[in-house]
Amino acid sequence: MDLATVLLLHKSSFIVGALCFFYMRWRSREPGLDLLAVGDCLLAFASTLAGLGEQGSLPREIWTFGSFSVGVTGYALMAVGIIRLSGRRRKLSDWLLVTAALALSVLVGVTHLYLDNQMRAAIFNANSSVFLALSSAAILVGFLRDRLPGRIGLAASLMAAMTFSALVVLGVVFPEYGPIAPRNAFFMLIICHFSVALFVVVLVQERAEAKLSRLANTDALTGIPNRQNFLASLPHQLKHGDGFIMIDIDHFKSVNDRHGHEVGDAVLVGVAQTIAAAAGGKLLLGRLGGEEFALFLRDQTEETLFAAADDVRRKIKALAFVVDAGTVRPTASAGVALWSDECDATRLRDRADQALYRAKRGGRDRVEMYAALAAAPLPSVAAVVAF
CATH class of the missing domain: 3.30.70.270 (Reverse transcriptase/Diguanylate cyclase domain)
Structure with a gap:
């Protein structure tokens, strides 16, 4: 599969995710879905910048730094969205992840590391692995509270995405030790993005069904079984x-x-x-x-x-x-x-x-x-x- 097709699929996975999250946010009002949608929009934009840059339509400094900084911020927003979706509450400390992503962008911009393709890819995917790991941990911790089956699928999708991001880093930094080629790992990462969007929808739907079940089986005034x-x-x-x-x-x-x-x-x-x-x-x-x-x-x-x-x-x-x-x-x-x-x-x-x-x-x-x-x-x- 050529690079143009891979980049198109990569961008499409984020566009589909953003549309799903915006729709579910409109229907359910679950916390975190808005941040997930914005995060996917940023990642789709970052992928678009990278695609235009590879085609020579943008100056190298613009598309390399732009795709990097927008992309790491998008993953940070996704992580905050997943954490809020899992815990169903908003905390000011969640924004520390976005602050860390912005600080990383400034550091990479000041040192011009974004101009080195291998270094940029390694740092970007390492950053993605960290945010995906935090997201999967939040989903698993939340499973102890509501034990919804959709959490298992979502956590598995996030952990798989984390693994493939780490494999991209390994393949870029140590090509001789990578179990699969970075391009193949990147393609599998695209599938994981689709899977994450799917299981977020499943989790939100399961919560809605659980709420309806509670309303049907619980006395509205006292909160005990009816x-x-x-x-x-x-x-x-x-x-x-x-x-x-x-x-x-x-x-x-x-x-x-x-x-x-x-x-x-x-x-x-x-x-x-x-x-x-x-x-x-x-x-x-x-x-x-x-x-x-x-x-x-x-x-x-x-x-x-x-x-x-x-x-x-x-x-x-x-x-x-x-x-x-x-x-x-x-x-x-x-x-x-x-x-x-x-x-x-x-x-x-x-x-x-x-x-x-x-x-x-x-x-x-x-x-x-x-x-x-x-x-x-x-x-x-x-x-x-x-x-």
Whole structure:
């Protein structure tokens, strides 16, 4: 493949990338896509300068220094864009990479190293390798946070591009030790650029799908799983030790009526956070609707299940919400049921609901066990606590 074709493909890879990034930035507003688009535009411009220079259309000093300085700045902007895309936040320190690229351009310009083809190519591709390495590291670190499959493809593409850039340096500086010719490594680098653009689009799309999934499965107010998510997460087959806890905020309607829905929402959020903290990420929990919440536990006995419910009740009772009219101190009632051979998840939940109903009839701010429902008289609060 002749040099003109290689340069055309090189420029095309950046143009395609820039178009993809501009479009995705317009659609998704993900941080970093704008910098990726600008970086690719600069790299496409640098490639154009190099192509015109090779054809003799530009003075040597202009195209050599121009393509070098614009190119290293483009790679720096790409690195900043990838880092921001990975971490989904903007930091002022990210611009240190662009500052380093500009400083390198000044150094090369002052020393006139850009006039030496081999030195210019070696420094440029070494710079590219460093920025690509930083980009791939940022993507891999981000994988520990959201574990999206697109990160693997993007990190692999960036590492491959880094490797081929390093091979270009090796082939230019030590031709006898290079495993492949610099031109072949450069061609593979072009493919990597296309691959980077592809997997950036994939990553942004996966994030959008994950966000939609969270919205569909998470209660918008409290941030905990909603009814649909909770019920779908229950195991199909129950076993001994499985238990259900139903929790209902006492007199919640009066809180809304007396203090307004904003205070009511604050109480719901506080109670939900308290239940979630008690669950500790190990239990299934969800908001079933209104002021009603549910927990599903495994490997329980009647004693441990009752104790878990009572612990949540006590923590809710310890909450306090300061409002204009005073302080709102919510309480909650809970009903618990332990699995037995003859019931499925739906029936077990109904039993816990029946126990909850009994707890509310018995005076609220208490826990009732379904097994106690066979007894005709309601137990006293002291008896429940003693249990």
